[in-house]
Amino acid sequence: MALETPNTGPVISATSPKPGGFEPLRLPLFRDRWIASTVSSVGTWMQDTAGTWLMTSLTASPLLIALMQTAASLPVLLLGLLAGATADIFDRRKLLIFWQAWMLGSVGVLAVLTFFGFVSPWTLLAFTFLLNIGSAMNNPAWQAIVPELVPRELIPDSVSLNAASNNLARAVGPALGGLMMAGFQRVHTGAGSVFALNALSFAGVIWVLVNWKRIPLFKSALPSERIAASIRSGLRYVRYAPDLQCSLVRAFIFTFFISAIWSLLAVVARRDLKQGPLGYGILNGSLGLGAVIAATTLHRVRQRFSADQILAASTLYNVCVLLVLAFVRSPAIIIGTLIFSGFAWTSTMSTINVSVQLAVPAWVQARALGTYLMTFQGGMALGSVVWGVIAERASTPIALTTAACGLLITFPIARRFHILQGPAPDHTPHQWKRPAPELGAHSDPNEGPVRISIDYMIPAENYAEFTLAIHQLRGMRLRDGAIRWGIYRDALDEENLNETFVMESWLDFLRSRERITAADEAIRARVRALHRGDEPPKISYQIYAREIANPVPSHAPDPPPANFSF
DSSP states (O other): OEEOOSOOSOOOOTTSOOOOTTGGGGSHHHHHHHHHHHHHHHHHHHHHHHHHHHHHHHOOOHHHHHHHHHHHHHHHHHHHHHHHHHHHHSOHHHHHHHHHHHHHHHHHHHHHHHHTTOOOHHHHHHHHHHHHHHHHHHHHHHHHTHHHHSOGGGHHHHHHHHHHHHHHHHHHHHHHHHHHHHTSSSHHHHHHHHHHHHHHHHHHHHHHHHTOOOOOSOEESSOOOOHHHHHHHHHHHHHTOHHHHHHHHHHHHHHHHHHHHHHHHHHIIIIISOOOHHHHHHHHHHHHHHHHHHHHHHHHHHHHSOHHHHHHHHHHHHHHHHHHHHHOOOHHHHHHHHHHHHHHHHHHHHHHHHHHHHHSOGGGHHHHHHHHHHHHHHHHHHHHHHHHHHHHHTOHHHHHHHHHHHHHHHHHHHTTSOOSOSSOOOOOBOOOSSOOOOOOTTOOTTOOOEEEEEEEEOOGGGHHHHHHHHHHHHHHHHHTTOSEEEEEEOSSOTTEEEEEEEESSHHHHHHHHHTOBHHHHHHHHHHHHTOOSSSOOEEEEEEOOOOOOOOSOOOOOOOOOTTOOO
């Protein structure tokens, strides 16, 4: 059984004012985390600008320059599931401290190598990749702790404020990074200085985490899943969660095409606009400025428009942005266009992020976020390679135009995947009134597979309603750990129906009980209400009987006669 913790999240009292967009900042723990994250994000965006501009000085290849975005995104694509699984298994506080220290060390070594001129295009790509391994492993746990810091009703505003933090840094960081690069005669000295400052920025986050007295929202009394099993259960949940799948599809389609903006902006600045590092920093910062505006106004935007409307407007506007970057050569027009592009970017990604966080219960939240980040960064990484190759073999305008056309063509397909429709499901853990069934004294909890069989008596007039409800229950069983499920009608008694589902082990069955939420229980209650009989539905639990060698002579009874029938 789960160990229930008494209301570990912060509480908004009945006398508190109506929550607004900045309400989470009233909570000290969230506020400290937000400030430390903002400082660290400023360093990250300074590094992004300095690293990309350093690459333009090391090589003239558009592909290698575009690969900087791939090096930043690929680790999440490779490690997203692992990151989510570890964040759901291990203590998130300790995990975050480790990966923040990893990033500090990676950037620190790169800073030293850059100062002394021992950096090549491939060295820069390698250390960018190492830095983002830490980021990939850090991010699911970092986002999954939000429900531990704020009440559930403040999660949308918290996500927006986190986006504001990152995008405030995106507005300031690139300009500061470009200014520092322009302030030194040697590109290597400027880049090395930026890398060193970024390394120091991780120290503030580590300090906040070290002083955090964490009380998890959900803690199981059962042994932790192994990493491989945790990844499988996360994938199984995604497979049978349609709402989550819609969010992932929207994230991939959007980021795949929009990655052309991020990956080719430095090429546009240097080749087409004839700008230096400061000019590139201003262009990059324009995206951040628009993102900050979006993050601080999304609270009101969400009250007026649906999630699908926000995503549709953002998509169509960014088609125009890609075409402007392809054919317009006026820095003033491009800066104005990029500000609104930043607004559209944050509106889209914040909306999708909220849909993921509200779609899943606490036990699988980090794995769901890891899958989302993997999808998001997978679109960025794959798109960056595609647009970089097209720019290398054809031209930058052709690459940007192709991305714009692709985004427009796929828009009708993306619109079919709806998100944040209707009330959010209640993912409060279900409180069981009866203890879990006791396993036999000579059985091992790791034995399996385990088959659970439930017999229902369903009158003919309830048959259609029952089959509709029981197939909704199917998704719940499979999301929570079942590897097979079926509902069968007795061939001789049509009112007798049997539900059967299989778990990998008895321990997995106990875990599935812990994972049932209030929304799941409502489905189970609807199914049980259709049962008719003097007794509740009969449940049996069976463990697969494996053949074993028995050296002791058997005293089995005589075999049945040949005409014995089953």
